Amino acid sequence: MWDSSGISGIGLLQDFPIQVLVxxxxxxxxxxxxxxxxWWRFVTPMFLHxxxxxxxxxxxxxxxxxxxxxxxxxxxxxxxxWVLTGIAGVVASYITVRPGWATNSLARFIFKAxxxxxxxxxxxxxxxxxxxxxxxxxFRHELPEGFKRAFGTGLVPIILLNLVIGFIGRRSxxxxxxxxxxxxxxxIALLVQYRRPxxxxxxxxxxxxxxxxxxxxxxxxxFKVGQxxxxxxxxxxxxxxxxxxxxxxxxxxxxxxxAAVVYERxxxxxxxxxxxxxxxxxxxxxxxxxxxxxxxxxxxxxxTANASPSPGDEKRSVPADQKLIEEYVAxxxxxxxxxxxxxxxADR
Numbered sequence: 001m002w003d004s005s006g007i008s009g010i011g012l013l014q015d016f017p018i019q020v021l022v023x024x025x026x027x028x029x030x031x032x033x034x035x036x037x038x039w040w041r042f043v044t045p046m047f048l049h050x051x052x053x054x055x056x057x058x059x060x061x062x063x064x065x066x067x068x069x070x071x072x073x074x075x076x077x078x079x080x081x082w083v084l085t086g087i088a089g090v091v092a093s094y095i096t097v098r099p100g101w102a103t104n105s106l107a108r109f110i111f112k113a114x115x116x117x118x119x120x121x122x123x124x125x126x127x128x129x130x131x132x133x134x135x136x137x138x139f140r141h142e143l144p145e146g147f148k149r150a151f152g153t154g155l156v157p158i159i160l161l162n163l164v165i166g167f168i169g170r171r172s173x174x175x176x177x178x179x180x181x182x183x184x185x186x187x188i189a190l191l192v193q194y195r196r197p198x199x200x201x202x203x204x205x206x207x208x209x210x211x212x213x214x215x216x217x218x219x220x221x222x223f224k225v226g227q228x229x230x231x232x233x234x235x236x237x238x239x240x241x242x243x244x245x246x247x248x249x250x251x252x253x254x255x256x257x258x259a260a261v262v263y264e265r266x267x268x269x270x271x272x273x274x275x276x277x278x279x280x281x282x283x284x285x286x287x288x289x290x291x292x293x294x295x296x297x298x299x300x301x302x303x304t305a306n307a308s309p310s311p312g313d314e315k316r317s318v319p320a321d322q323k324l325i326e327e328y329v330a331x332x333x334x335x336x337x338x339x340x341x342x343x344x345x346a347d348r
Contacts (some may be wrong), residue, residue: 001048004231015050018117019279023231024048025222026117027090029097030274038228040221042094046086047218048119058121065128068150072135072194076207081131081188082124083214085181089123092180099299109167110176114295115274118174123181126162129155130185135194243283244342247291250280254294255332261301262321262328270298286338293331300324 005020022028025044032041049055070078093112102113136152159182166175250273257273260266277295282288304321 013051013053017281020231021048021050021117021119022275022278023225023229025225026119027093028117028275028278029094029115030271030278032094033271035268036271036275038224040224042087042090043083043217043221044225045090045119046083046121046124047222049121050119054120058125061125062121062128065125065132069128069131073131073192074204074207076204076211077192079211080207080214081127081185083218084188085127085130085184086121086124088184089126089174089177089181090118092123093118093174093177096176097299098303099296100303105170109170110179112174112176114292114299115278116295117278118177120174120177122174123177126178126181127185127188129159130182130187131189133159133182134186134189138189139194240283243281247280247283247287248339250276251291251294251335254291255335258294258297258301258328258331261298262324265301267302270302274298283342287342290331290335290338293327293334297324297327297331300327 001016001020001024004023005016022031025041026048027041027045030036031038049058066078069081073081096111097115098111099113102108102111132151133155136150136154140152162178163175166173166178254273254277257269260268261270274295277291280291282291301321301324304324
């Protein structure tokens with residue numbers, strides 16, 4: 001990812017470009033849903049990180065928490081827990097992209113106003129925390145005093161602290177993924193026994209089989225990423241003129257798609273437009289805001305549609321929504337104003 005981004009060593013402290021994250025398998029709702037059906041993006045994001053700091057923080061956390069879970073449950077169960085809770089975190093992130101529900105600060109703690117790439121191992125890490133939390137409560141009468149402080153209710157301050165951090169950084173932190181991982185890990189610990197001495201051979205074989213299946217799923221998912229892999233090699237910063245022209249072309253196409261969505265409920269080109277917008281560099285903050293508004297408009301149109309189109313009948317003849325029309329008209333007006341002010345700068 002570093003090489004594909006064409007950035008220096010110092011540049012590893014900044015986020016990888018969106019098109020690099022998408023190419024390597026980040027979660028993007030528009031690519032998972034119809035008509036793309038790239039389901040493997042439920043699996044691959046837990047092994048991707050947006051920059052070096054993100055990777056180091058998560059791997060330090062894994063180094064601190066992982067050995068406890070592995071010693072209690074064994075390596076086979078540990079692998080299965082990691083994969084299942086990681087997937088659960090991505091699924092939670094997927095279902096909480098709800099533009100109509102992200103209406104205030106509290107709602108935006110969980111719900112997202114628009115579809116943007118998401119990646120990181122923190123959902124699986126929260127899953128391990130959920131496992132240790134429930135383990136400490138289930139076996140509180142058997143644990144030595146030191147373990148009681150480290151597991152079970154002893155983890156409540158850490159969980160609460162992370163939730164507070166998540167609320168403060170809700171614009172860049174995927175709290176839904178964290179909660180999805182935490183709750184799935186807690187559920188797993190309720191159902192699965194830890195590795196007691198003398199565990200029968202049949203149980204060991206069963207978990208080894210699940211471990212192999214989980215690893216095979218990972219390999220196959222990244223194989224699917226490789227089949228569709230494409231990212232432009234960004235060895236140097238593109239010229240501002242090129243960035244402007246590329247952005248304008250994509251935005252023009254996206255607004256045509258938005259018009260079809262708003263006036264005709266024609267969703268056929270939404271996934272393609274979403275992917276192009278996600279991989280397009282914005283020339284300035286105002287351009288980024290306009291791009292986000294198009295994505296929000298797509299999501300609102302989907303949310304207000306009376307029913308999903310049936311296969312082969314994606315274009316539906318239903319009345320247009322007046323509020324969406326007003327948003328679309330305002331978007332076109334603001335985009336045209338930005339275009340007039342930004343075009344001369346791009347030509348310098």
